[in-house]
Amino acid sequence: DAEELHRAEQDRSRSWISLTSSDPEWASYTLGVFVCHSCSGLHRNIAHISKVKSLLLDPWSCSELEFMDSVGNAAAKARYEQLVPAFYCRPSPSDCMLLRDQWIRAKYERKEFMYVERQEPYSAGYREGFLWKRGRDNGQYLSRKFILSEREGVLKYFNKNDAREPKATMKISSLNATFQPGKMGTAHGLQITYLKDNSTRNIFVYHEDGKEMVDWFNAIRAARFHFLQVAFPGAPESEVRNLLPKLTRNYIKEGYMEKTGPKQTEGFRKRWFTMDDRRLLYFKDPLDAYARGEVFIGSQENRYSVLAGLPPNTQGSHWPFGITIATPDRKFVFACETEEDQRGWMSAFQMVVSRPMLPQDFAVEAYFKHKP
Numbered sequence: 001d002a003e004e005l006h007r008a009e010q011d012r013s014r015s016w017i018s019l020t021s022s023d024p025e026w027a028s029y030t031l032g033v034f035v036c037h038s039c040s041g042l043h044r045n046i047a048h049i050s051k052v053k054s055l056l057l058d059p060w061s062c063s064e065l066e067f068m069d070s071v072g073n074a075a076a077k078a079r080y081e082q083l084v085p086a087f088y089c090r091p092s093p094s095d096c097m098l099l100r101d102q103w104i105r106a107k108y109e110r111k112e113f114m115y116v117e118r119q120e121p122y123s124a125g126y127r128e129g130f131l132w133k134r135g136r137d138n139g140q141y142l143s144r145k146f147i148l149s150e151r152e153g154v155l156k157y158f159n160k161n162d163a164r165e166p167k168a169t170m171k172i173s174s175l176n177a178t179f180q181p182g183k184m185g186t187a188h189g190l191q192i193t194y195l196k197d198n199s200t201r202n203i204f205v206y207h208e209d210g211k212e213m214v215d216w217f218n219a220i221r222a223a224r225f226h227f228l229q230v231a232f233p234g235a236p237e238s239e240v241r242n243l244l245p246k247l248t249r250n251y252i253k254e255g256y257m258e259k260t261g262p263k264q265t266e267g268f269r270k271r272w273f274t275m276d277d278r279r280l281l282y283f284k285d286p287l288d289a290y291a292r293g294e295v296f297i298g299s300q301e302n303r304y305s306v307l308a309g310l311p312p313n314t315q316g317s318h319w320p321f322g323i324t325i326a327t328p329d330r331k332f333v334f335a336c337e338t339e340e341d342q343r344g345w346m347s348a349f350q351m352v353v354s355r356p357m358l359p360q361d362f363a364v365e366a367y368f369k370h371k372p
Helices: 002-019 037-046 062-070 072-080 097-109 116-123 210-231 237-246 339-353 359-369
Strands: 026-028 033-035 052-054 126-134 141-149 154-158 168-171 176-179 190-196 199-206 253-259 269-276 279-283 293-296 305-308 321-326 331-336
Touching: 026 037, 033 037, 033 072, 037 052, 037 097, 062 072, 097 210, 116 210, 126 210, 141 199, 141 210, 168 190, 176 210, 190 210, 210 237, 253 339, 269 339, 293 359, 305 339, 321 339, 331 339
Parallel strands: none
Antiparallel strands: 026 033, 026 052, 126 141, 126 199, 141 154, 154 168, 176 190, 190 199, 253 269, 253 331, 269 279, 279 293, 305 321, 321 331
């Protein structure tokens, strides 16, 4: 009877769930994929395509279980990710909400990786549009025209729509982009950095449309990918894969510390620090366009080291948890507000100094040594 049939369905559901106990505890029963708790919320944003249930808390019918059995993540990936470009950012669980949301929408809602013509916004080698850019002096966001051109090898923006000359021209060779929703206070906030006279320059932009912002991000990654392919011609597939982490990078660590001058007799000042690869930059404000200073951090093999604590003759009022970075030329002294902050920065610095320097790192180091 109906009651026995219901019990049989429940028994089969429990049995099936026990087999997937090591998997995420949510599933889209319309797409046939298992998802984590965080992504289950994002799938609800496309409820017309993806309907989710808890594997443990919700009832499952026989037909739903059979559908899950017939699809699964591997088959869904083969279908929905068959044409993902090599440069396209596949977000990790630690990436910002915007990247993860747009990845899910691109796959299942827009089916961008099933039809290559739908990738034109970030694959064409040229992109033009308007973004809200933060003013360097007043902090106001104003609409600015941006053009990304792989042929010219630049990203540029214009202060006026009809301006002939760009306000700034950024070479793709030194370009980086990273989403900064927390620092910028907007979910779609993107920090773009480039080198100007070998010093780091920041610009902060956003767009109300999440797809527009992620398309810009992936267009920058595409331009960087093609630039590196030209820089390393004939590289085998394995080396091409090694280029992918170089397309864009998140910062190793950011946050406040206090610093003092080279003689360590000046007062300590609170500054915002960014560890970007081997460049430690410090700013008066997290959204400053230019760093107040930069420190190059090399490797242990080249006489760079990191020590907890401050030199014994350190003067001035400062936070209690010190860090000393020793370079071949001098010592840099910093102070953290909490022991947890100190541990976090020590871990970041140790990771950098334990990594052997690459040929391009020596070129950057030489610039810092001869910097006026």
